[in-house]
Amino acid sequence: MKKGLAFGFGLMALILLAIAVLTPWSTLTNGHIGIIMLCLIVVAMMLGFPSAFTLMGMGVLFSWFAYRSVDPAIAVQQTLDLAVQRSYGVMTSDVLIAVPLFLFMGYLVERAKLIKKLFHAIHIATARIPGSLAVASLVTCAIFATATGIVGAVVTLMGLLALPAMLRAGYDTKLSAGVIAAGGTLGILIPPSILLIVYGATAGVSVVQLYAGAFFPGLLLAGLYVVYVILIAWFKPHWAPPLSAEDRRVPLPPHMTQLSARYGGLALPALLRALLGQRDATVSRAAVGRDLLVISLPLLAFALIMGLTWNTLTKPTEVFDVSGLVEMGVSAEAYSSGGGEETAPGISEPPAEEAVAPGVEAPPALEEPPTLDEPPILEEPTTLEALPALAEPEAAAPAGGREPAPAAFWKTVGAGVAVLGVGYLLLTFPRLEVFRVLLTSFFPLAVMITGVLGSIVFGLATPTEAAAMGALGGFILAAFYMAQDTPREQRRRWWPGWVVLWGIFLASVVWFILHRAQVIAAPLPPALGQASMLAFLAWGLLASWQVKLFPMLRESVFLTAKTSAMVCWLFVGASIYSAAFSLLGGQHVVEAWVLSLNMTPLEFLLLTQLIIFILGWPLEWTEIIVIFMPIFIPLLAHFNIDPLFFGLLVALNLQMSFLSPPMAPSAFYLKGVAPPSVSLGQIFLGSMPFLVLVIVAMAMLYIWPQIGLWLPGVLYK
Amino acid sequence: MQKFLMAVDRLTTFAGRFFAWSIVALTLLVSWEVFSRYFLNHPHPWALDAQIMLYGILFMMAGAYTLAHQGHVRGDVLYGALRPRTQAAIDLVLFVFFYLPGVLALTWAGWTYANESLAIRENTFSPDPLPLYPFKFVIPAAGFLLLLQGIVEILRCVVCLRLGEWPARMKDVEEIDLEELRAMVKDDGEDAGSRP
Numbered sequence: 001m002k003k004g005l006a007f008g009f010g011l012m013a014l015i016l017l018a019i020a021v022l023t024p025w026s027t028l029t030n031g032h033i034g035i036i037m038l039c040l041i042v043v044a045m046m047l048g049f050p051s052a053f054t055l056m057g058m059g060v061l062f063s064w065f066a067y068r069s070v071d072p073a074i075a076v077q078q079t080l081d082l083a084v085q086r087s088y089g090v091m092t093s094d095v096l097i098a099v100p101l102f103l104f105m106g107y108l109v110e111r112a113k114l115i116k117k118l119f120h121a122i123h124i125a126t127a128r129i130p131g132s133l134a135v136a137s138l139v140t141c142a143i144f145a146t147a148t149g150i151v152g153a154v155v156t157l158m159g160l161l162a163l164p165a166m167l168r169a170g171y172d173t174k175l176s177a178g179v180i181a182a183g184g185t186l187g188i189l190i191p192p193s194i195l196l197i198v199y200g201a202t203a204g205v206s207v208v209q210l211y212a213g214a215f216f217p218g219l220l221l222a223g224l225y226v227v228y229v230i231l232i233a234w235f236k237p238h239w240a241p242p243l244s245a246e247d248r249r250v251p252l253p254p255h256m257t258q259l260s261a262r263y264g265g266l267a268l269p270a271l272l273r274a275l276l277g278q279r280d281a282t283v284s285r286a287a288v289g290r291d292l293l294v295i296s297l298p299l300l301a302f303a304l305i306m307g308l309t310w311n312t313l314t315k316p317t318e319v320f321d322v323s324g325l326v327e328m329g330v331s332a333e334a335y336s337s338g339g340g341e342e343t344a345p346g347i348s349e350p351p352a353e354e355a356v357a358p359g360v361e362a363p364p365a366l367e368e369p370p371t372l373d374e375p376p377i378l379e380e381p382t383t384l385e386a387l388p389a390l391a392e393p394e395a396a397a398p399a400g401g402r403e404p405a406p407a408a409f410w411k412t413v414g415a416g417v418a419v420l421g422v423g424y425l426l427l428t429f430p431r432l433e434v435f436r437v438l439l440t441s442f443f444p445l446a447v448m449i450t451g452v453l454g455s456i457v458f459g460l461a462t463p464t465e466a467a468a469m470g471a472l473g474g475f476i477l478a479a480f481y482m483a484q485d486t487p488r489e490q491r492r493r494w495w496p497g498w499v500v501l502w503g504i505f506l507a508s509v510v511w512f513i514l515h516r517a518q519v520i521a522a523p524l525p526p527a528l529g530q531a532s533m534l535a536f537l538a539w540g541l542l543a544s545w546q547v548k549l550f551p552m553l554r555e556s557v558f559l560t561a562k563t564s565a566m567v568c569w570l571f572v573g574a575s576i577y578s579a580a581f582s583l584l585g586g587q588h589v590v591e592a593w594v595l596s597l598n599m600t601p602l603e604f605l606l607l608t609q610l611i612i613f614i615l616g617w618p619l620e621w622t623e624i625i626v627i628f629m630p631i632f633i634p635l636l637a638h639f640n641i642d643p644l645f646f647g648l649l650v651a652l653n654l655q656m657s658f659l660s661p662p663m664a665p666s667a668f669y670l671k672g673v674a675p676p677s678v679s680l681g682q683i684f685l686g687s688m689p690f691l692v693l694v695i696v697a698m699a700m701l702y703i704w705p706q707i708g709l710w711l712p713g714v715l716y717k
Numbered sequence: 718m719q720k721f722l723m724a725v726d727r728l729t730t731f732a733g734r735f736f737a738w739s740i741v742a743l744t745l746l747v748s749w750e751v752f753s754r755y756f757l758n759h760p761h762p763w764a765l766d767a768q769i770m771l772y773g774i775l776f777m778m779a780g781a782y783t784l785a786h787q788g789h790v791r792g793d794v795l796y797g798a799l800r801p802r803t804q805a806a807i808d809l810v811l812f813v814f815f816y817l818p819g820v821l822a823l824t825w826a827g828w829t830y831a832n833e834s835l836a837i838r839e840n841t842f843s844p845d846p847l848p849l850y851p852f853k854f855v856i857p858a859a860g861f862l863l864l865l866q867g868i869v870e871i872l873r874c875v876v877c878l879r880l881g882e883w884p885a886r887m888k889d890v891e892e893i894d895l896e897e898l899r900a901m902v903k904d905d906g907e908d909a910g911s912r913p
Contacts, residue, residue: 050789156898
């Protein structure tokens with residue numbers, strides 16, 4: 001640490017000396033003062049004063065200086081106006097508003113107590129891959145970091161959870177430490193990440209495009225990490241020894257063990273025979289039914305999507321056709337009389353009446369709102385057993401007034417059915433158990449992330465809206481996961497209330513989807529909509545009270561406030577500071593200087609990325625982006641570099657600031673919770689290969705910019 | 718002395734925490750508006766303005782609270798390695814030279830800015846206008862809290878310079894609360910594989 005101290009102060013002295021020597025004191029222009037200001041800020045920030053206020057103070061002082069050189073009489077007033085207007089600008093930013101919402105979502109998910117389940121599930125799912133524990137740690141890190149975006153918390157949690165597990169399994173200390181340190185930082189890259197919002201707000205690049213752009217580079221980096229770990233485990237098995245057969249075995253619940261002993265290892269036939277065969281006291285039907293439900297979920301989802309797609313594709317072209325009501329191959333005439341009654345409460349959904357029509361019956365099957373006691377709710381039979389037949393495309397010949405579906409659709413259906421069929425043929429009990437465990441831990445989180453990200457990228461929702469929905473999703477996740485920790489009898493008592501409230505809520509969601517899919521002609525009745533919103537609110541209050549979510553909610557709220565204040569006040573400071581910088585004309589000096597160097601775009605990119613990398617040592621990513629991007633971004637145009645592309649490189653680059661010694665935050669978080677036998681040096685050494693992989697990913701992104709630019713290009717052209 | 722320091726800490730913490738709850742309001746408001754607009758086809762023109770206000774209030778009022786609990790990002794490289802006395806000396810100088818001018822400017826200018834808005838009873842520019850001036854008063858309010866907290870921090874520096882160690886602070890939720898994280902990883906050891 002002593003050496004670091006000397007080095008730091010040496011660097012500061014060097015900068016000050018450079019200012020003293022290089023500044024043409026006799027012919028001092030405002031531009032020069034701007035440059036001095038830029039150097040001073042680096043020195044001041046290294047002193048360790050809260051950066052937001054360093055920036056604000058310097059900005060105010062130097063803008064007064066700038067105004068005074070023009071008209072001393074009104075300089076004070078102008079400075080005050082500038083400060084307040086810049087602050088107000090940050091307060092009304094419609095980009096930054098997403099920051100607290102995403103933070104809130106992250107804190108809620110972090111506190112939902114699901115990381116242990118997640119790690120366990122991914123671990124048993126990857127048990128057969130070489131280096132499975134390390135791969136599972138990486139994947140858990142990536143998913144969890146993506147959902148929460150809080151690097152420190154992810155690294156700490158995984159340091160407590162996965163590091164001991166890996167060390168126990170005989171993994172190399174350096175590899176295990178590197179995996180966690182590197183995996184945890186993926187959260188600032190893979191969208192929806194705060195970093196990209198902050199970059200977007202600073203650089204004036206659309207956050208939506210940044211999210212679309214960062215998606216594949218994020219996956220690329222995570223993929224590189226995973227491939228590296230697998231290769232290491234392959235070539236150096238003593239670094240990542242394979243699990244023993246005992247550890248690899250998936251622990252099966254008792255009824256599954258019995259069933260597989262009696263009916264053989266394949267899950268689907270065994271479960272069906274257990275359900276349809278004679279009654280047996282040892283195996284509970286409820287358990288079998290539940291497993292069958294779990295099994296049929298992929299089929300149901302597939303059938304639902306394909307059914308809705310088919311409905312949209314084959315929609316008859318007549319404008320006044322009531323075919324919205326007459327689903328599923330029944331001719332329009334048969335139902336045209338029923339059209340008027342559509343909005344009447346209590347009427348059952350037309351599609352439900354054709355439960356026998358195979359192939360397209362899928363949509364209603366999933367919804368079965370559990371609250372059939374509410375009058376306006378659709379009444380659908382649950383036709384679970386009938387379902388396997390549904391996905392057969394041949395049966396669903398287009399009939400009465402429908403357009404024929406394009407061949408590509410049937411090919412997709414065929415491929416899907418084939419994949420599902422093969423899947424079901426290979427489904428053994430252990431695989432079913434793995435699937436079930438993933439379903440309760442991995443999928444909810446994955447669905448939430450893809451929902452948030454997908455709705456942003458495909459333009460269904462603004463980042464703000466998606467973030468708010470994500471925060472609600474985080475709350476729901478937390479409620480359900482924490483409810484699982486309570487005694488079973490208690491949960492039984494809560495169940496009816498939850499089912500009713502969720503039923504009311506889902507009823508309007510289902511109605512809306514069916515309306516959009518043009519199955520129901522009538523739009524969602526406002527009364528039902530209001531009722532479902534109230535039901536959701538009521539559930540939220542009920543759940544917070546029953547599951548005792550309040551302490552968790554309170555903590556998340558306070559942490560959100562503190563972290564948003566940190567980020568947004570930094571913006572206030574930086575915004576005043578950069579105003580002063582441009583008032584002084586510092587930007588022109590920088591521009592003139594950079595252009596005088598006659599660099600090629602590649603050289604310029606390398607230089608800027610190198611500067612950012614070095615700044616990552618004393619500064620945090622928030623400070624780097626907020627202070628230095630306003631200086632780099634205007635230069636990009638001279639070199640014909642897309643700010644979006646530059647942002648992706650920066651986001652990758654800043655991964656390294658978490659990992660590169662001597663001040664790697666990720667390594668220090670890990671050291672804080674690692675067993676004493678793990679030294680900081682080992683963590684640093686372990687992170688090195690991952691640092692190299694970040695550079696590889698940056699090089700790949702530079703060579704093939706399409707990795708990042710393809711998706712935004714396709715979506716927003 | 719310590720009593721006064723803690724009293725101000727409590728005040729800014731209370732203000733910060735009180736307005737922190739606007740994140741819940743914001744989440745619900747945005748979600749409600751999404752539902753209303755997409756599902757019921759009934760958008761509200763004022764909702765966006767209200768969202769922005771909630772966000773602005775949230776982070777502005779939390780500024781002093783965050784300062785009181787040392788939540789603002791700072792360059793820790795050198796600072797963390799220094800002795801408390803040196804830290805206090807640096808902080809003291811910078812609080813006086815950087816912090817006070819900036820925050821004073823903000824409070825002072827914010828006050829006139831908000832009063833101008835009040836004088837014309839300014840509204841948001843929207844078919845369903847909301848009054849804008851209360852929102853603008855958030856700037857001087859936040860500035861005032863920061864000023865108060867800044868004075869307390871300066872006093873803390875002085876105390877530290879005299880005693881050689883930092884005076885105690887209030888406890889608050891931490892992003893990384895080791896005990897809690899440990900509990901999260903440990904306590905549900907058995908049921909990880911059991912049925913939901």
